[in-house]
Amino acid sequence: MYVSPAVRSIQRHPIDGETATLLVRLDDAADVETVAEQIRECGGTIEQRLEFDALAITVDHSAVASICELDGLSAVETDDTLTMGADGAGEDVRLGDQS
16 A cells, blocks of 8 residues: 555654644545544544545544555545646655655
8 A cells, every 4th residue: 555655654653633634535445434433543633535546534643543544445645636836746856865
């Protein structure tokens, strides 16, 4: 499963009381309702069902690691991947080595 650099950063350094809006993409074989229920059990809120078997969710930083461990996901990214700002292609563009 692909986990974007921004999401990995939240996993490693969650901020108490902060939430993240994530884009979760489902595997071809995953059932969207089952995955949605698992997200709710982790404390997440389903904000929107998107095209191509994806969900936009909001979850506390402290639960991001649990979301990334769910079965049935093919990718977890921040919602910044849905927009392209004036500075380029979104969250996954890194300049230099920014581990």
